[in-house]
Amino acid sequence: MDIQNALQNIHRQIRGTLLLMMLVLIIVPGTTPSAISMHPTMNDEPATSPTPTYISLRMPRVRPSKADDYFCTGTDIGPLGTQYIHKFEPMSNASIAHHMLLFACDAVEGNLLEKGYWDCSHHYFSCKNMRTLYAWAKNADSTALPQDVGIRIGRQWKLQYLVLQVHYKHPISPESEGDESGFRIHVAQEE
Numbered sequence: 001m002d003i004q005n006a007l008q009n010i011h012r013q014i015r016g017t018l019l020l021m022m023l024v025l026i027i028v029p030g031t032t033p034s035a036i037s038m039h040p041t042m043n044d045e046p047a048t049s050p051t052p053t054y055i056s057l058r059m060p061r062v063r064p065s066k067a068d069d070y071f072c073t074g075t076d077i078g079p080l081g082t083q084y085i086h087k088f089e090p091m092s093n094a095s096i097a098h099h100m101l102l103f104a105c106d107a108v109e110g111n112l113l114e115k116g117y118w119d120c121s122h123h124y125f126s127c128k129n130m131r132t133l134y135a136w137a138k139n140a141d142s143t144a145l146p147q148d149v150g151i152r153i154g155r156q157w158k159l160q161y162l163v164l165q166v167h168y169k170h171p172i173s174p175e176s177e178g179d180e181s182g183f184r185i186h187v188a189q190e191e
Helices: 003-014
Strands: 037-040 052-058 069-076 083-091 097-105 131-137 151-153 161-168 182-188
Touching (some): 052 083, 052 161, 097 182
Antiparallel strands (some): 097 161
16 A cells, blocks of 8 residues: 555545644554553463553543633653554543644653643643644544554654643533543554
8 A cells, every 4th residue: 555545545534533644654564651541452472561552641630720721741652662553532522622632742841741731822832843643623533544554653753752732612610520531542563
């Protein structure tokens, strides 16, 4: 499958979902950090280290206090090694999140990750060498890439961090549990 055919297949599959891939698509035949939720693949062989099937990157129960708040959260995926993204699964509702963006970068400024989340309306460029991977809005469905197509991420490719940005259209009540909007990012070690 050549790149042009792969891109045409992606275009046909997104049907209303905003998919912004500013990465090179890789077309090849054929210990997890506690900050992210990893779900190992089941097999008969004992695993020496967990093989992730998805990375869950979600807001840690944030409570925006005003309309048009922007919050970010992120995680270091470097310890996972090279991974290939095959599917983006939104975990949100348009009545809460106006839109969500997923970025990859090779560094996040200062101690922002330690905070858990941060106001990113003024820290939009806190992600060094930022690349947009995916955008979601208006209750769009999940987006799966065509077979034999994956987005390569990992420390070796200078895409060591994933950062989620959520634009909140309305405030959330301080009495609520807070919002956990985000993405389940389906990955594999092989394309």
